[in-house]
Amino acid sequence: MRFLNSSMFFLSTALPIVVIFYMLKIRRKDTPISSIYLWQDLLQDIQANTPWQRLKPNILMLLQLLALISLIIALALPTISGQAGDAKNITLIIDNSQSMGTTIGGLSRLDMAKSKARAIIDRAPDGARISLITFADRSRIILVNSQDLNLVKREIGNLKPEGSSTNIDSAINIGTSIASRSKDSQVYLISDGCFEKVKTALKSPVKFVRVGESDDNVAIRTATLLENLNPPHLPLLFVSVENFSSKAKSILVSIYHNNKLIDSKQLKLKKRSMDSVVFKDGLLGLEAIEVRLSCSNLLKIDDSAWVLKSERALKNISLVSNGNLFLEEGLRAVSSAKISMVGPKDWMKDKNADIFVFDGFAPRSLPNRNFLVVNPPVVKSKPSVFEASGFERAPSIESLDPNHLVLQSVDLEEIKIARVKMTHIPSWMKALASGKSTTAIAAGEDDGRRAVLLSFDLRESDLPLRIAYPILLANIIDYISPAPVGKNLSRLNLGESIVIRPLAGASSITIDYPDGSRKMLKKEEQVFQDTRAPGIYRISQQVGSKVVSEPFAVSLISQRESDIAPADHPELAFRQTSKSRPSTSSVDVDIWRWFALAALVLLMIEGWVYVKGY
Amino acid sequence: MSLIDSKLLSSLDGLKIITHRPLPGRFKGDLRSLKKGSAIEFADFRDYVPGDDLRTIDWNIYARLERPYIKLFEEEEDTTIRILIDCSRSMRWGEPDKLNYARKLGGCLSYIALRNLNWVSVYGFSDGVNARFALHRGLAYIPPLLNFLEGLEPTGKTNLLGACRQIVSERSAAGLVFIISDLFGDNIDKALSLLGERKREVCVIHILSPQELEPDVLGDIRLVDSETGEKREASITPKLLNKYKKNLRTWKESLESACHKRGMNYIDIETSIPLDELLLKTFRKRGLLT
Known part of the structure; x- marks a missing residue:
């Protein structure tokens, strides 16, 4: 027997409370009688003037304890092994996110999921119709109501881990929608459970077949190139590593250039903890750096990450400010671009600026370049875009989007901000860090123009004194820097797409993959999605006799995918839910109803015994 | 005569009290x-x-x-009839009220005795004898006796032994003695021994209310003794109620046995029985009245 919601066992602390109730004397109502003469022999167990009484064997207490135990077991959602149903319409939802690439004994979780799926297909009755849906960072409908079981098995066999996140809701939505169209249907969700809680309403029952057991993984969580604040502004490589396993780990962090070892550092991490190392030596002049972890763990794809030296077309930053030392120095630390100070009245005249940074000032008309707004001004009248109407004092950050590029590896937990402004944020921006009634950090893109908002004065927070500050500024600059080829980023997560825009006069566009292969692309604006392999990609455009090329790095940096501890999902169990161990082909049938029924029956017996007075 | 209605009294006119052993009298009577x-x-x-x-x-x-x-x-x-009415607090209990019932019963027995020219004395007792209607003979004493009965109020707890000691110490304590009581008290046996001497015939009328015979209490309560104020916590269950009834039955049997051993008459009555039915049927059937 297994329990899907074993946390409910904390309710067993109520068992002693039941016993204590039987030891406590009851507050009784005075009932006059003519004489207690005839009652005396019958009431010998009562002791006067003590709040406690001796605990005696009591059938009512025993029944109540049994009922409570049954109820706790029912709430813990017990399951036992059983055979899967023989529905005619079967929808298979298979998780092919990166966490499914976790391999133990040469067999990955995806391989286990495939064998589970094949077993379900083999048990299906004649004439069964199979729908196949996969999900990673997005859902894919592979087949709908196919009766060609061999085709279904082939498609299942072709599945590979992909993406850098796991989006379960749309897959469940699609799968249960397909199943709800016919009565004799069954949805199987085959996954390691490494996804957020399912929020979508289930339109038909889902049987959750879980694969995977271990949480043994370490992963690179950040790899960022910064410049030393002090001259001669030598490069620094900041790497943070997280141990997701429940055991302490000793990890060797190494950096390579063209497969040649540059430096190594040892990290010792306690279970489920994170730490960082900084590399300083041998980085000058390196274009691409690979970071590798050497440590035994089950998911390898997140043990490497690639970092590129910023070769963006960011040459001029126009800082529209009346003077802000923190901001100025911070920008100098993360970018080698020239920073020109411009007054609020003159910023529109600055035609050389690649990006604008507005500090304590909101532009009436938005610039046609990417920009950062810091500390928006407070106005008394109705605020326009990037103007504030008031403050929220000392807010605590209640919601965060740590996966957004701007906040990657930025630890905002300990940050203290005296006042966050209630800024009028345009609808195309997304709140990344919010308090109760204000948004501290927001970012977004509108018609090819990217913008970031820091809705507080840096001088009214301890952010500039923390390690998170240069990382945040580096992320922001990375996010809003223009790129020579379309709007590419220097680093992407696995499965993320980029827009490629042809340069004027480009006669050909090619892309080089990390494995050395090359592919010719169309000479038109296009979305490039084929970023399934980690490594360095390079987009090259032939303009006349000149080749303009831009590299970008693809790595898996995702807490969701690296945290491979399999999880149960009770929210799926409230429908007819089943699970399976990887070593068996059966599904587990939930039996919580039986325990709930037992609790009810025991309570009824207890009531009957009470009335009968035994 | 508000205590007893005249219709009931008139129905008692032809009745006589029977004694079952020779008792000394003063004059020739009826x-x-x-x-x-x-x-x-x-x-x-x-x-x-x-x-x-x-x-x-x-x-x-x-x-x-x-x-x-x-x-x-x-x-x-003629002979002397003494009627002892228990006036302890436990008698002010039940529906109908035990004390009221006892006063009426005592009144009826006195009426019968006085009509037959016997000497009658009535005692109200609890901790001891609280009130006494002195020996009188003749119909003229019926109204003052009924007034006396109406004036009896509940007080204290049942001490039958104390009351009996006072009665036997009187100069002429022979005759027929009726005890009307719920007998919720100690030393009942000793009291009966004291009364049961040769020159006295004793009839114990054990009076209980329907609520004492079939208690309507249930659940977790604190029982409060109406006589002593003593409190006892109890979880009354149907099973406990059955035990109580068994206890009650055993107790009544032991009292009956104690009375019969001493040649006394024992009659247990319930206050829900109408008085006329009790006197005209039960008492006659038991040979107390003719």
Whole structure:
């Protein structure tokens, strides 16, 4: 027997409370009688003037304890092994996110999921119709109501881990929608459970077949190139590593250039903890750096990450400010671009600026370049875009989007901000860090123009004194820097797409993959999605006799995918839910109803015994 | 006569109280006694002893058996009737009220006795004798006696032994004694022994309310004794109620046995029984009234 919601066992602390109730004397109502003469022999167990009484064997207490135990077991959602149903319409939802690439004994979780799926297909009755849906960072409908079981098995066999996140809701939505169209249907969700809680309403029952057991993984969580604040502004490589396993780990962090070892550092991490190392030596002049972890763990794809030296077309930053030392120095630390100070009245005249940074000032008309707004001004009248109407004092950050590029590896937990402004944020921006009634950090893109908002004065927070500050500024600059080829980023997560825009006069566009292969692309604006392999990609455009090329790095940096501890999902169990161990082909049938029924029956017996007075 | 309605009293007019052993009286009365004497109804024979009236020798028996026997006759004479009414707090209980019922019953018995020219004395007791209606004879004392009964109020707890000690210490304590009580108290046995001497006939009327016979309490409660104020916590379950009833039955049986052992009459009554039914049917059936 297994329990899907074993946390409910904390309710067993109520068992002693039941016993204590039987030891406590009851507050009784005075009932006059003519004489207690005839009652005396019958009431010998009562002791006067003590709040406690001796605990005696009591059938009512025993029944109540049994009922409570049954109820706790029912709430813990017990399951036992059983055979899967023989529905005619079967929808298979298979998780092919990166966490499914976790391999133990040469067999990955995806391989286990495939064998589970094949077993379900083999048990299906004649004439069964199979729908196949996969999900990673997005859902894919592979087949709908196919009766060609061999085709279904082939498609299942072709599945590979992909993406850098796991989006379960749309897959469940699609799968249960397909199943709800016919009565004799069954949805199987085959996954390691490494996804957020399912929020979508289930339109038909889902049987959750879980694969995977271990949480043994370490992963690179950040790899960022910064410049030393002090001259001669030598490069620094900041790497943070997280141990997701429940055991302490000793990890060797190494950096390579063209497969040649540059430096190594040892990290010792306690279970489920994170730490960082900084590399300083041998980085000058390196274009691409690979970071590798050497440590035994089950998911390898997140043990490497690639970092590129910023070769963006960011040459001029126009800082529209009346003077802000923190901001100025911070920008100098993360970018080698020239920073020109411009007054609020003159910023529109600055035609050389690649990006604008507005500090304590909101532009009436938005610039046609990417920009950062810091500390928006407070106005008394109705605020326009990037103007504030008031403050929220000392807010605590209640919601965060740590996966957004701007906040990657930025630890905002300990940050203290005296006042966050209630800024009028345009609808195309997304709140990344919010308090109760204000948004501290927001970012977004509108018609090819990217913008970031820091809705507080840096001088009214301890952010500039923390390690998170240069990382945040580096992320922001990375996010809003223009790129020579379309709007590419220097680093992407696995499965993320980029827009490629042809340069004027480009006669050909090619892309080089990390494995050395090359592919010719169309000479038109296009979305490039084929970023399934980690490594360095390079987009090259032939303009006349000149080749303009831009590299970008693809790595898996995702807490969701690296945290491979399999999880149960009770929210799926409230429908007819089943699970399976990887070593068996059966599904587990939930039996919580039986325990709930037992609790009810025991309570009824207890009531009957009470009335009968035994 | 607000205590007892006149219709009930008039239905008692033809009744007489019966005693089952010879009791000394003052004057010739209308009470039917088992004292053997010189009246007209033959009762028995006994051996002649020197000093006996020679006129009472049955010469026919002497001629046949050649031994002198004295012929005995039932004698009708007046006797003294004492009615002890328990006025402890536990008697002010039940629906109908036990004390009220006891006062009415005592009134009816007194009425019958006074009508038959017997001497009647009534005692209200709890911790001891609280109130006493002195010995009187004749119909004229019916109204003051009923007034006396109306004035009896519940107080204290049942101490039958104390009350009996006071009664037996009186100069002439012989006669018929009625005890009307719920008997919730200690030393009942001793009290009965004290009363049950040769010159007294005792009738114990054990009175209980329907609520005592079938208690309507259930659940977790604190029982409060109406006499002593003593509190006892209890979780009353149907099973416990059954035990209580068994206890009650055993207790009544032990009281009945104690009475019979001493030649006393024991009658247990419930206050829900109408008084006329009790007197005209039950008491007559049990040989207390005729």
